[in-house]
Amino acid sequence: MPENNNTISFVQHHLPAILSGDYSVSATQTITLRGNQEAVYTAEQYFYVAGKRYSLDEADVNSVFPPQGSAGQFYSLLPHIVLNSSSLPWQRSTGASFTTTNENVLPWMALLMFDESEGINQAQPVTIDDLCINNNIFFPEHTSEPGESDSQQVNVIDVPLNLFLAIAPSCNDLQWLGHVRVTDIACKPEADDKIVSDTYSVLVANRVPQQGKITTMHLVSLEGYGPYLPDYDGNIVTPFPAGITSVRLVSLYSWSFRTEEGQGSLAGLLTAADMNPAALQLPFTIDSNSSQQANANVLQALGLGYTALNHQLRNGDRTVSWYRGPLLPLGIPQFLQPPYTNADSLMRYDPGTGMFDASYSGAWQLGKLMALRDSGYAQTLVRWKATQTRAAVNAIEEQVINAQLGVSETELRAAVSAKQVRMNSTLRNFIQPAVSKLQKRSNS
């Protein structure tokens, strides 16, 4: 297959300015007067950087692969999750002391994969208070943050220690399992009332799915787990406390899929999409009870995009009318000559079939209803029409007055204000002649 020609940029990570959690700022001022220390003032201010910790919302997740509930030949790939926030995987810390020369930073989340045979399916809800309640189940040290309550529900999975040591990524693995992608949005669907994002973070699993099995994925929090992550041979730096048989992980998001024959891939789904007919129209089935002519009429009408719908007439009669929406199987020229004053004037009668065509009448009525339902638009339109009409009327009044006063066009164009011009022309055309008439009269 040809390679895509649009661009995508891979970015190592998007680090937040500061990590989520509690912070304090303190300031100290020492007052020294003539060499003597007079007083020391200190102030301390606490603040908290809010961030996701125990669960994600649907809105945080852009997509997962393989998709939830899908089936396909997935055994040769690494599943992943795409998050809408580009910095979310780096907003907390695993607590591991990990540095590399290439400046990779460990994400605080990992995508763990479980087979159906491993017994880790649905996450179980527990309260925050119950996260570390059992001596056999390990949960790392954690301090509560503002806004959390002990009774808040958290979804967890309890993974047997041996399994965890076998499949958990090491810190060295984890550094490669998250990155950021910056994409080209010109060809993407719109989002509802918000700017479409072009930047996403991606977290990748470290296992391949098993053929013929159901696989469950859990995006887990590794906050505090850094010191307990095993190396590739299953050894850990910090031993777990004695008696631990399983580890408890917070499941932030989970889904499952099946690895078997199926159209799980995008190309598979798209290639299988039905395109017969290619045009948007109702499929035609011959009605053996009707005449050949009637069948031919229906076939033609469906080919033109029509659907027969029940129609209640104004006098209470019921009939069947043709309707077609704006989306037609074929292009037709524009012939309507608006404006129309009401919907009925757009009702058309087809003498061939004896049926009404309610399409354009319905469209006109819908346009009016949509306008009335949106009070903001309706008020704006009414106000604008009234204002503009009033302005036009005023303009004509001005013209009439100007004509009567004998104001010339040239004067109007050069004028500072219409009032001034009118005053001048009144003086010129009325007052001056009157005055000169008076003078003549007094002279005579």
Added chain:
Amino acid sequence: MAATFSTSFSREQLSAATAGVQLNIEVQEQTDLQKIIGWLSRLKLLYGVPFNYLVPDVRMLPEESIRFFQVDQNWVEALIDGAFSIGTTSATEEFTQAMLPQIKEAVQNNLPAVRAALLGLDAETLAPGPISGFFLRSAAVSGWPGLEVEGFSNAYFNGVGYTYDTPLTLLRLERISPSLLFGLFAGTLKAVRLRQPAETLHFAFDPYNNEEYGFMIKRARYVNSGGGVTAGQLRTSGIQVIIPDQQSSRRALNIDALASSLQQYVWAPGTPAEDQVFTSAQFGMTMVQITDQASFIIDNA
């Protein structure tokens, strides 16, 4: 002398006067007129039109199907006429009628701005013309919400594959339900090309053969350009990746070892050693598989 002032004027005078009024449509602030043009632009792109008006019978759109259509401008004219009819009184009627052609022209010019504003991109300019589009009802829409779409006004077989001509401007592309994608283009649509969203490209290996799962092949992808190769290009040969105990249990990869192996193969020939910094970004780029795109061409027959 007798000066008489008459302020009465006929409806014909009003009609004649308004016919000469040029609306100031270039005004940038949100005036009433701008709001009206914006609202009618969205209406012309059928935003807010109930689904059963668009597709009166769901049998027109079976599951796992793609369907093409052309927008009937008569229907849209009637819709806009209805929406513009409110607030029309006998006093405002002449004015309204005189202004309608200018409003419609402004709406037509504003069409590309609707989607551009939603994406935060600059709007293209557009010559007036037909609008056409497609519906895709498929699990591909729910599984790949960022599915990328291109439309073309021409497609022909060039002997090897298809050549696509003249990309069309997307006026609207929206998932109107989780599995239903609705697209409108300026122009007459002949072919659409659907592409896997770049953010969903996955990490994959090439199976060595279908019988044996013991190891797989990974062909590295160059991460920079130079020395006759371009960034993103695949190498011709791959490295072996050991998939541990595929048949039994573990199947966890030594990702760190994989990254160490791959980083020897990703640099374009002649890349200076100090520039060869291999991070999770380079690892991501060399690991992704780019495969999935599909085209649909409307048969003229």
